[in-house]
Amino acid sequence: MLAGTAIALLVVMAMALIRALLGPTIYDRILAVNLFGTKTVLLIAVAGFLFGRPDFLDIALTYALINFISVIGVLRFFEYSNAQTDGKGA
Amino acid sequence: MRYTVSIFTLLILFWLGNSGHYSTLLLAMGFLSTGFVVAVVRRMNVVDHESQPLHMLTWKLLSYYGWLFVQILRSNVDVVYRIWRGNDVLSPTVASLTMMQESDIGKVIFANSITLTPGTVAMDLENNRVLIHALTRNSIDELQGGDMNRRVAQLEGRN
Amino acid sequence: MDILLSLVSQFCLALGAFLIFSGGVGVLRFPDFYTRMHAAGVTETLAAGLILVGLMILAGWSLVLFKLVLILLFIMITSPTASHALAKSALHGKLEPFRQVKQEGE
Numbered sequence: 094m095l096a097g098t099a100i101a102l103l104v105v106m107a108m109a110l111i112r113a114l115l116g117p118t119i120y121d122r123i124l125a126v127n128l129f130g131t132k133t134v135l136l137i138a139v140a141g142f143l144f145g146r147p148d149f150l151d152i153a154l155t156y157a158l159i160n161f162i163s164v165i166g167v168l169r170f171f172e173y174s175n176a177q178t179d180g181k182g183a
Numbered sequence: 184m185r186y187t188v189s190i191f192t193l194l195i196l197f198w199l200g201n202s203g204h205y206s207t208l209l210l211a212m213g214f215l216s217t218g219f220v221v222a223v224v225r226r227m228n229v230v231d232h233e234s235q236p237l238h239m240l241t242w243k244l245l246s247y248y249g250w251l252f253v254q255i256l257r258s259n260v261d262v263v264y265r266i267w268r269g270n271d272v273l274s275p276t277v278a279s280l281t282m283m284q285e286s287d288i289g290k291v292i293f294a295n296s297i298t299l300t301p302g303t304v305a306m307d308l309e310n311n312r313v314l315i316h317a318l319t320r321n322s323i324d325e326l327q328g329g330d331m332n333r334r335v336a337q338l339e340g341r342n
Numbered sequence: 343m344d345i346l347l348s349l350v351s352q353f354c355l356a357l358g359a360f361l362i363f364s365g366g367v368g369v370l371r372f373p374d375f376y377t378r379m380h381a382a383g384v385t386e387t388l389a390a391g392l393i394l395v396g397l398m399i400l401a402g403w404s405l406v407l408f409k410l411v412l413i414l415l416f417i418m419i420t421s422p423t424a425s426h427a428l429a430k431s432a433l434h435g436k437l438e439p440f441r442q443v444k445q446e447g448e
Contacts, residue, residue, distance in 0.1 A: 094351075094359075097355070098359045098396075104363065105363060105366035105385070109369065112369050118437060120431070120437060121375050123428060124379060124428060127428070128366075131385070131421065138393075138394065138397060142400055142401075147406045157417065161416075161424060168431045171435070200409070203405050262368070262380055266381060267364065273373070275374075275376060275439055298426050301384045303380075304383070304426065306433050
Protein backbone atom coordinates (compact mmCIF):
# COMPACT_ATOMS: atom_id res chain seq x y z
CA MET A 94 0.00 0.00 0.00
CA LEU A 95 2.98 2.29 0.54
CA ALA A 96 3.67 2.22 -3.19
CA GLY A 97 0.00 2.95 -3.92
CA THR A 98 0.07 5.96 -1.60
CA ALA A 99 3.24 7.22 -3.25
CA ILE A 100 1.62 6.91 -6.68
CA ALA A 101 -1.51 8.76 -5.48
CA LEU A 102 0.73 11.53 -4.13
CA LEU A 103 2.59 11.77 -7.45
CA VAL A 104 -0.71 11.97 -9.37
CA VAL A 105 -1.95 14.76 -7.09
CA MET A 106 1.34 16.62 -7.51
CA ALA A 107 0.85 16.41 -11.27
CA MET A 108 -2.70 17.77 -10.82
CA ALA A 109 -1.32 20.66 -8.75
CA LEU A 110 1.16 21.41 -11.53
CA ILE A 111 -1.67 21.47 -14.09
CA ARG A 112 -3.58 23.92 -11.88
CA ALA A 113 -0.44 26.04 -11.54
CA LEU A 114 -0.10 26.14 -15.33
CA LEU A 115 -3.80 26.85 -15.98
CA GLY A 116 -4.03 29.62 -13.42
CA PRO A 117 -6.05 31.76 -14.14
CA THR A 118 -5.17 34.12 -11.25
CA ILE A 119 -1.89 34.43 -9.40
CA TYR A 120 -3.61 33.14 -6.25
CA ASP A 121 -4.52 29.87 -7.96
CA ARG A 122 -0.88 29.40 -8.80
CA ILE A 123 0.27 30.09 -5.25
CA LEU A 124 -2.40 27.70 -3.94
CA ALA A 125 -1.17 25.02 -6.35
CA VAL A 126 2.45 25.56 -5.32
CA ASN A 127 1.50 25.33 -1.65
CA LEU A 128 -0.40 22.10 -2.35
CA PHE A 129 2.59 20.75 -4.28
CA GLY A 130 4.84 21.57 -1.33
CA THR A 131 2.76 19.81 1.33
CA LYS A 132 2.39 16.78 -0.92
CA THR A 133 6.17 16.74 -1.36
CA VAL A 134 6.57 16.56 2.41
CA LEU A 135 4.25 13.54 2.53
CA LEU A 136 5.94 11.94 -0.48
CA ILE A 137 9.38 12.24 1.13
CA ALA A 138 8.03 10.66 4.34
CA VAL A 139 6.38 7.79 2.42
CA ALA A 140 9.50 7.29 0.27
CA GLY A 141 11.59 7.02 3.43
CA PHE A 142 9.49 4.04 4.51
CA LEU A 143 9.29 2.60 1.01
CA PHE A 144 13.08 2.45 0.66
CA GLY A 145 13.65 1.59 4.33
CA ARG A 146 15.49 4.80 5.12
CA PRO A 147 13.64 6.69 7.90
CA ASP A 148 16.38 9.35 7.87
CA PHE A 149 14.39 10.95 5.07
CA LEU A 150 12.00 12.27 7.72
CA ASP A 151 14.49 14.97 8.70
CA ILE A 152 14.42 16.21 5.11
CA ALA A 153 10.61 16.14 5.15
CA LEU A 154 10.57 18.24 8.31
CA THR A 155 12.97 20.79 6.84
CA TYR A 156 10.99 20.90 3.62
CA ALA A 157 7.77 21.58 5.55
CA LEU A 158 9.42 24.57 7.24
CA ILE A 159 10.86 26.01 4.03
CA ASN A 160 7.60 25.52 2.12
CA PHE A 161 5.58 27.43 4.71
CA ILE A 162 8.05 30.31 4.91
CA SER A 163 8.27 30.61 1.11
CA VAL A 164 4.47 30.69 0.64
CA ILE A 165 4.09 33.38 3.31
CA GLY A 166 6.95 35.34 1.76
CA VAL A 167 5.49 35.26 -1.75
CA LEU A 168 2.08 36.28 -0.37
CA ARG A 169 3.51 39.26 1.49
CA PHE A 170 4.96 40.34 -1.82
CA PHE A 171 1.71 40.02 -3.78
CA GLU A 172 -0.79 41.18 -1.17
CA TYR A 173 -0.16 44.88 -1.70
CA SER A 174 1.82 45.14 -4.92
CA ASN A 175 -0.84 43.53 -7.12
CA ALA A 176 -3.99 45.42 -6.03
CA GLN A 177 -4.28 47.63 -9.11
CA THR A 178 -4.18 44.77 -11.61
CA ASP A 179 -7.07 42.81 -10.01
CA GLY A 180 -4.74 39.85 -9.47
CA LYS A 181 -5.22 38.89 -13.11
CA GLY A 182 -1.63 39.37 -14.18
CA ALA A 183 1.30 36.96 -14.32
CA MET B 184 10.62 33.22 34.58
CA ARG B 185 8.38 30.24 33.98
CA TYR B 186 8.13 31.20 30.30
CA THR B 187 11.92 31.01 30.01
CA VAL B 188 11.93 27.61 31.72
CA SER B 189 9.16 26.32 29.47
CA ILE B 190 10.78 27.45 26.23
CA PHE B 191 14.12 25.98 27.39
CA THR B 192 12.50 22.61 28.15
CA LEU B 193 10.67 22.66 24.83
CA LEU B 194 13.83 23.34 22.83
CA ILE B 195 15.85 20.70 24.74
CA LEU B 196 13.14 18.12 24.00
CA PHE B 197 13.13 19.19 20.37
CA TRP B 198 16.89 18.71 20.16
CA LEU B 199 16.80 15.31 21.90
CA GLY B 200 13.99 14.09 19.67
CA ASN B 201 15.59 15.17 16.44
CA SER B 202 19.21 14.27 17.21
CA GLY B 203 19.17 10.57 18.12
CA HIS B 204 22.85 10.72 19.13
CA TYR B 205 23.48 10.85 22.86
CA SER B 206 27.26 11.22 23.27
CA THR B 207 28.56 13.76 25.76
CA LEU B 208 29.93 16.06 23.08
CA LEU B 209 26.67 16.29 21.14
CA LEU B 210 24.58 16.69 24.29
CA ALA B 211 26.84 19.55 25.39
CA MET B 212 26.49 21.16 21.97
CA GLY B 213 22.72 20.82 22.17
CA PHE B 214 22.73 22.41 25.62
CA LEU B 215 24.89 25.30 24.40
CA SER B 216 22.84 26.04 21.29
CA THR B 217 19.60 25.85 23.25
CA GLY B 218 21.03 28.31 25.76
CA PHE B 219 22.08 30.61 22.93
CA VAL B 220 18.60 30.53 21.33
CA VAL B 221 16.92 31.23 24.67
CA ALA B 222 19.26 34.20 25.22
CA VAL B 223 18.41 35.54 21.75
CA VAL B 224 14.62 35.24 22.17
CA ARG B 225 14.84 36.84 25.61
CA ARG B 226 16.70 39.76 24.08
CA MET B 227 13.96 39.98 21.41
CA ASN B 228 11.38 40.27 24.23
CA VAL B 229 9.15 37.57 22.80
CA VAL B 230 9.22 35.23 25.81
CA ASP B 231 5.86 36.05 27.37
CA HIS B 232 2.24 34.92 27.69
CA GLU B 233 1.62 35.78 24.04
CA SER B 234 4.17 33.45 22.46
CA GLN B 235 3.53 30.74 25.05
CA PRO B 236 -0.07 30.81 26.28
CA LEU B 237 0.58 28.44 29.19
CA HIS B 238 -2.62 29.52 30.95
CA MET B 239 -4.61 27.96 28.09
CA LEU B 240 -3.20 24.48 28.76
CA THR B 241 -6.12 22.84 30.55
CA TRP B 242 -8.21 19.72 30.16
CA LYS B 243 -10.86 21.92 28.59
CA LEU B 244 -8.49 22.67 25.71
CA LEU B 245 -7.93 18.95 25.15
CA SER B 246 -11.66 18.22 25.09
CA TYR B 247 -12.18 21.17 22.73
CA TYR B 248 -9.68 19.73 20.28
CA GLY B 249 -11.37 16.34 20.57
CA TRP B 250 -14.66 18.00 19.61
CA LEU B 251 -12.95 19.93 16.80
CA PHE B 252 -11.51 16.67 15.44
CA VAL B 253 -15.03 15.25 15.08
CA GLN B 254 -16.11 18.44 13.28
CA ILE B 255 -13.12 18.16 10.92
CA LEU B 256 -14.06 14.54 10.19
CA ARG B 257 -17.66 15.49 9.38
CA SER B 258 -16.83 18.42 7.13
CA ASN B 259 -14.14 16.41 5.32
CA VAL B 260 -16.73 13.80 4.38
CA ASP B 261 -19.10 16.56 3.26
CA VAL B 262 -16.51 18.33 1.07
CA VAL B 263 -15.29 15.07 -0.52
CA TYR B 264 -18.90 14.17 -1.33
CA ARG B 265 -19.36 17.56 -3.01
CA ILE B 266 -16.12 17.20 -4.98
CA TRP B 267 -17.37 14.00 -6.57
CA ARG B 268 -20.90 15.31 -7.13
CA GLY B 269 -19.64 18.31 -9.12
CA ASN B 270 -20.30 22.03 -9.19
CA ASP B 271 -24.11 21.89 -8.98
CA VAL B 272 -24.16 21.09 -5.27
CA LEU B 273 -22.01 24.09 -4.35
CA SER B 274 -23.41 27.31 -2.92
CA PRO B 275 -20.39 29.50 -2.13
CA THR B 276 -21.31 32.11 0.47
CA VAL B 277 -19.56 35.02 2.13
CA ALA B 278 -20.75 36.11 5.56
CA SER B 279 -19.41 37.91 8.59
CA LEU B 280 -19.80 36.77 12.15
CA THR B 281 -19.40 38.43 15.56
CA MET B 282 -16.82 36.76 17.77
CA MET B 283 -17.75 36.18 21.41
CA GLN B 284 -14.13 35.87 22.52
CA GLU B 285 -12.45 38.74 24.37
CA SER B 286 -8.75 37.89 24.30
CA ASP B 287 -6.58 37.82 21.19
CA ILE B 288 -5.62 34.20 21.72
CA GLY B 289 -9.30 33.21 21.88
CA LYS B 290 -9.99 34.98 18.59
CA VAL B 291 -6.97 33.30 17.00
CA ILE B 292 -8.12 29.85 18.15
CA PHE B 293 -11.60 30.52 16.78
CA ALA B 294 -10.39 31.75 13.39
CA ASN B 295 -7.91 28.88 13.18
CA SER B 296 -10.64 26.36 13.95
CA ILE B 297 -12.81 27.88 11.21
CA THR B 298 -9.98 27.58 8.70
CA LEU B 299 -8.95 24.11 9.85
CA THR B 300 -12.38 22.64 9.13
CA PRO B 301 -12.59 22.15 5.35
CA GLY B 302 -15.43 24.05 3.72
CA THR B 303 -14.99 27.25 5.72
CA VAL B 304 -12.10 29.74 5.64
CA ALA B 305 -11.68 32.85 7.78
CA MET B 306 -10.76 35.59 5.30
CA ASP B 307 -10.40 38.73 7.39
CA LEU B 308 -10.46 39.75 11.03
CA GLU B 309 -11.23 43.20 12.31
CA ASN B 310 -12.02 44.13 15.90
CA ASN B 311 -14.51 41.43 16.80
CA ARG B 312 -15.91 40.51 13.39
CA VAL B 313 -14.61 37.70 11.21
CA LEU B 314 -15.34 37.44 7.48
CA ILE B 315 -15.92 33.86 6.36
CA HIS B 316 -16.03 32.20 2.95
CA ALA B 317 -17.89 28.90 2.91
CA LEU B 318 -18.32 26.23 0.27
CA THR B 319 -22.00 25.76 1.09
CA ARG B 320 -24.68 27.81 2.80
CA ASN B 321 -25.22 24.99 5.30
CA SER B 322 -21.81 25.35 6.90
CA ILE B 323 -22.37 29.10 7.31
CA ASP B 324 -25.69 28.38 9.01
CA GLU B 325 -23.95 25.93 11.29
CA LEU B 326 -21.33 28.52 12.28
CA GLN B 327 -24.02 31.13 12.85
CA GLY B 328 -25.66 28.65 15.23
CA GLY B 329 -22.69 29.64 17.41
CA ASP B 330 -21.72 26.26 18.86
CA MET B 331 -18.01 26.59 18.05
CA ASN B 332 -18.04 30.29 18.99
CA ARG B 333 -19.42 29.53 22.45
CA ARG B 334 -17.04 26.62 23.05
CA VAL B 335 -13.95 28.75 22.29
CA ALA B 336 -15.28 31.58 24.47
CA GLN B 337 -15.69 29.14 27.38
CA LEU B 338 -12.13 27.98 26.80
CA GLU B 339 -10.74 31.43 27.63
CA GLY B 340 -11.85 31.33 31.25
CA ARG B 341 -11.38 34.45 33.31
CA ASN B 342 -7.98 34.94 34.87
CA MET C 343 -1.89 -8.36 16.98
CA ASP C 344 0.79 -7.55 14.42
CA ILE C 345 -1.51 -8.52 11.58
CA LEU C 346 -4.26 -6.31 13.00
CA LEU C 347 -1.90 -3.33 13.31
CA SER C 348 -0.61 -3.73 9.77
CA LEU C 349 -4.21 -4.00 8.51
CA VAL C 350 -5.11 -0.76 10.31
CA SER C 351 -2.03 0.92 8.84
CA GLN C 352 -2.86 -0.28 5.31
CA PHE C 353 -6.40 1.00 5.75
CA CYS C 354 -5.20 4.44 6.92
CA LEU C 355 -2.80 4.71 3.99
CA ALA C 356 -5.43 3.66 1.46
CA LEU C 357 -8.07 6.04 2.81
CA GLY C 358 -5.51 8.84 2.97
CA ALA C 359 -4.49 8.20 -0.64
CA PHE C 360 -8.15 8.32 -1.71
CA LEU C 361 -8.76 11.60 0.15
CA ILE C 362 -5.60 13.13 -1.32
CA PHE C 363 -6.75 12.12 -4.77
CA SER C 364 -10.22 13.62 -4.13
CA GLY C 365 -8.61 16.87 -3.04
CA GLY C 366 -6.55 16.97 -6.23
CA VAL C 367 -9.67 16.38 -8.33
CA GLY C 368 -11.41 19.18 -6.44
CA VAL C 369 -8.56 21.60 -7.08
CA LEU C 370 -8.86 20.89 -10.81
CA ARG C 371 -12.64 20.81 -10.94
CA PHE C 372 -14.01 23.59 -8.72
CA PRO C 373 -15.08 26.81 -10.43
CA ASP C 374 -13.04 29.55 -8.74
CA PHE C 375 -10.11 30.25 -6.47
CA TYR C 376 -12.02 30.41 -3.18
CA THR C 377 -13.75 27.07 -3.71
CA ARG C 378 -10.50 25.43 -4.79
CA MET C 379 -9.03 26.54 -1.50
CA HIS C 380 -11.56 24.36 0.35
CA ALA C 381 -10.62 21.36 -1.79
CA ALA C 382 -6.97 21.91 -0.92
CA GLY C 383 -8.00 22.06 2.75
CA VAL C 384 -9.24 18.46 2.58
CA THR C 385 -5.83 17.17 1.57
CA GLU C 386 -4.09 19.11 4.30
CA THR C 387 -6.11 18.04 7.33
CA LEU C 388 -7.60 14.56 7.33
CA ALA C 389 -5.69 13.08 4.39
CA ALA C 390 -2.24 14.15 5.60
CA GLY C 391 -3.21 13.02 9.10
CA LEU C 392 -4.32 9.58 7.92
CA ILE C 393 -1.18 8.97 5.85
CA LEU C 394 1.08 10.06 8.72
CA VAL C 395 -0.87 7.91 11.23
CA GLY C 396 -0.46 4.95 8.87
CA LEU C 397 3.29 5.56 8.79
CA MET C 398 3.37 5.98 12.60
CA ILE C 399 1.84 2.52 13.04
CA LEU C 400 4.48 1.11 10.70
CA ALA C 401 7.24 2.87 12.62
CA GLY C 402 6.40 1.54 16.10
CA TRP C 403 7.88 3.07 19.26
CA SER C 404 11.00 4.97 18.24
CA LEU C 405 12.39 8.38 17.40
CA VAL C 406 10.85 8.00 13.94
CA LEU C 407 7.44 8.15 15.61
CA PHE C 408 8.40 11.40 17.34
CA LYS C 409 9.46 12.93 14.04
CA LEU C 410 6.22 11.87 12.36
CA VAL C 411 4.23 13.46 15.19
CA LEU C 412 6.31 16.60 14.73
CA ILE C 413 5.56 16.70 10.98
CA LEU C 414 1.83 16.19 11.68
CA LEU C 415 1.77 18.98 14.27
CA PHE C 416 3.64 21.22 11.90
CA ILE C 417 1.22 20.65 9.03
CA MET C 418 -1.75 21.18 11.36
CA ILE C 419 -0.34 24.51 12.58
CA THR C 420 0.93 25.92 9.29
CA SER C 421 -1.81 24.89 6.85
CA PRO C 422 -4.59 27.09 8.33
CA THR C 423 -2.12 29.97 8.55
CA ALA C 424 -1.17 29.61 4.90
CA SER C 425 -4.84 29.27 3.81
CA HIS C 426 -5.80 32.36 5.78
CA ALA C 427 -2.92 34.39 4.34
CA LEU C 428 -3.87 33.24 0.85
CA ALA C 429 -7.56 34.09 1.30
CA LYS C 430 -6.74 37.45 2.84
CA SER C 431 -4.39 38.50 0.08
CA ALA C 432 -6.90 37.36 -2.58
CA LEU C 433 -9.55 39.44 -0.82
CA HIS C 434 -7.29 42.49 -0.72
CA GLY C 435 -6.36 41.84 -4.34
CA LYS C 436 -10.06 42.43 -5.15
CA LEU C 437 -10.69 38.92 -6.42
CA GLU C 438 -14.48 38.49 -6.55
CA PRO C 439 -15.86 35.23 -5.13
CA PHE C 440 -17.86 33.16 -7.59
CA ARG C 441 -21.69 33.61 -7.35
CA GLN C 442 -21.32 35.67 -4.24
CA VAL C 443 -24.37 35.84 -1.99
CA LYS C 444 -24.16 38.59 0.58
CA GLN C 445 -25.62 37.73 3.95
CA GLU C 446 -26.03 40.52 6.42
CA GLY C 447 -26.55 40.18 10.14
CA GLU C 448 -24.92 37.97 12.72
